[in-house]
Amino acid sequence: MAHGTSGNTPYTGADALCDTLLAGGVDVCFANPGTSEMHFVAALDRRPRMRCVLGLFEGVVTGAADGYARMADKPAVTLLHCGPGLANGLANLHNARRARSPVVNVVGDHATYHRAYDAPLTSDVEGLARPMSDWVRSTDSAATVARDAAEAIRTARTAPGRIATLILPADAAWGQTSSDLPPLPAAPAAEVSEDRVAEAAAAIRSRRRTVLLLTGRALRAPALVTADRIARAAGVRLLAQQSNARIERGAGRVPVERVPYPLDGAIATFRDVEQVILVGAAAPVAFFAYPGRPSSLLPDGCRILTLAEPEADLPGALAALADALGIGPGSHPLVQQIERPAMIDGALTPDSIAAALGALMPEGAILCDEALTSGRRLFELTRGAPPHDFLALTGGSIGIGLPLATGAAVACPDRKVVALQADGSGMYTAQALWTQAREGLDVVTIVFANRSYAILRNEYRSVGAGEPGRNADRLFDLVDPVIDWTGLAKSMGVEAARVEDSRAFADRLSAAFRRKGPFLIEAVI
């Protein structure tokens, strides 16, 4: 590949990076740049094909890259500044990694020869990157940028997706290099293991009580149709992992339940199950440990088989399993009927919010769920809504909801994105609202303003610590002062309204669905 630049500007490592990204289909850059990235910014500036989206904090940048990847099925690139800038983005990279989203991070760093001087911003960037990355490399010079960027893209695109972190020293960005770029290596194709398929088929034929535990691409509509055929013909139960990057669901699609979050409910889900067959999923475990309670959710003696590792071709594995079981494509799948919940009047509650959402949400909506304790019935009450996508908090690292919605909206400008946001976790990365305003993104944010870290209050009780005293109360309650989410949103250019009863909420929600652009509803519950 040869790529020209205009005029007499020398071709730099930063140019090679941009051109490699574009050649690899990476054309959205979520960015929070710093001084050491100026040559990269200059190269981006010479390439208007690259869409640059500014986040005012790095957690917004990485969370948006995750939301983008989940909906676009390809990586965006992030632009982060040195170790501390990367550090600010790590929490949402943790979630992205658990979602197995493809992300390419470009982290600017000091010039290679400047590192030894230990200037104030110097830090161990590789050490910071490693815990939340599947691949980390610090490129040596302008000459190696294209090769390393190509490998970062290939890594990120390795199914279902990986976190690739490329560290770009300033002198590698500003150094001159050739514009003859090496060919892009193709990402390896996801595969199906015939042995695992045969083993799973044999296990199913044994007629033990079986759960097929799904995640990843197995939760897209076509794969769910295959899974449904297997479930009905072979008498196995379908279940989605507790938390999933993306589920295609709603009317006309095969419905699938999730493993519940609360420990008792999760254990009850697997009671009497004799074998679990993993389809991209992990063996089900408790989210947290509790004194005297088990870590595994499965009953003693329950077998665990793997039909497909997370990296495998999950839809292909399901199809192969159906074939191995002799299940033909014959019958129509048992899909969800359109079934809008009844609205609930009176005081606003998490349930009345979920009911209104289920009743009013438009076709093609993208729900980004970080409602936590307030969202326990969201999944159920949106089940029969028009077809939509459901994106969840995959890594338990709070502060992803608003960035995730931001990235999903960049990926899908013609769809309505709904951020379902607990107030405590929303405060981690509220800066995402500014990006939504800046980019005119079509996101409706519902803040569940219960004005507490309700999950902690629940957990405090469940560890038997009794009633909270002053120190605990002060750590659980988001009062004194109450956060004015409406004012907060407006301060960043997002229109907003506060509602305190169910009817007003429904009115605001349908108005927000009728218009385009960001809108925030502070739902006081």
Add this chain to the structure above:
Amino acid sequence: MAHGTSGNTPYTGADALCDTLLAGGVDVCFANPGTSEMHFVAALDRRPRMRCVLGLFEGVVTGAADGYARMADKPAVTLLHCGPGLANGLANLHNARRARSPVVNVVGDHATYHRAYDAPLTSDVEGLARPMSDWVRSTDSAATVARDAAEAIRTARTAPGRIATLILPADAAWGQTSSDLPPLPAAPAAEVSEDRVAEAAAAIRSRRRTVLLLTGRALRAPALVTADRIARAAGVRLLAQQSNARIERGAGRVPVERVPYPLDGAIATFRDVEQVILVGAAAPVAFFAYPGRPSSLLPDGCRILTLAEPEADLPGALAALADALGIGPGSHPLVQQIERPAMIDGALTPDSIAAALGALMPEGAILCDEALTSGRRLFELTRGAPPHDFLALTGGSIGIGLPLATGAAVACPDRKVVALQADGSGMYTAQALWTQAREGLDVVTIVFANRSYAILRNEYRSVGAGEPGRNADRLFDLVDPVIDWTGLAKSMGVEAARVEDSRAFADRLSAAFRRKGPFLIEAVI
């Protein structure tokens, strides 16, 4: 030490942690807890002597711990939740580490036996902690908590201060243990190296043009008096490192200039210097590398000597140096006279803000400077103000100003804290305003609302990239929409006002100085 708890509650590892902290003089906890810390929260709740201060984001927590440590000269403890919670706090831990502030981090983690299950929130907590910590340990069980906490405190208190990160698995927190706690090991005393003193004295006697480069405790008032005696008697120049954790300055104190931030000015400062004697400081280097420019700020052939390593007794080393040079305590130091700058009328500018601050600030103020490009004359125009402390961004990781002011105000409730805050970096950790409101902290925040990452625009020019185009403009400008800082502050319970001319600014500032409690001035420049 034996510590009782009330009633029949079993004594847990979390209790042992709290009691060890209190015994070690650590009685402020900046916290953003999560589920795995509930037993620690319960133990805190049983100890009202521990002051718990909630931050709504971990960058607030760690930045506040830094501000507290700089003013209290002792560590606070932070409470962070698992790897991602720690990750969110790393950027300001980087600054704290560069400030050599003492900080004890307690990071909750999964129960030891639960880690192997790779639940969604599992991550390499030690790996994340290491780059920004001087000491990291994951305690094994309830029985080892007190010992490990004692070592964390001893490490943090090792002069001048270190970052100690103690990882607390949930089962170590909830497990029962003995309330007979081991004795606290004392932190090692800071020392003076006689060899280094003799070497520095000999170098000064050589009559080469010499700079005494100071930082840390060498910038407190008594040490500066000693340094001034040396400077005047021996004809050496005093200079503070570019960025310092804390300088005691203002009227009645020995004034000291800082190495400028811009590269040209920094190099000019050392022109003709023949030797630099480091007093806790690092050899002066460029903040960033630039093509074709040097990394070191010193002229060729300039000697570098070390009077005292950062860990040494810096005031003691200066006193020993004065003795070695035969300089008696005789004369009065040449201190700064009270000298308020004239106010500047007309349109609001960074300089008119700095002048008004210098003219109006009360005695004992604590200035927390993250004004960046807008603050270039702040230091100069506050030089003759009444005695005050000046706290700077030590590690170049932006987003510390508001948290730093928060922590300083917790440490010094009877002093007026002034946060000098650039708007771009203020958006990283604006959640600190909520903590200021919650705790009723006496902080005046001045937001320099230039509505851009001005430093990037400057740097873009300086790398010769020409005029920014659309992609670069969109990454540099904080417009479309403009951030309404007044509304943002009010949404978190902090009173605020926007001003656009110098007279209105001065009026607002003096009103803010006359009242108690947090107030934010959005200074549109």
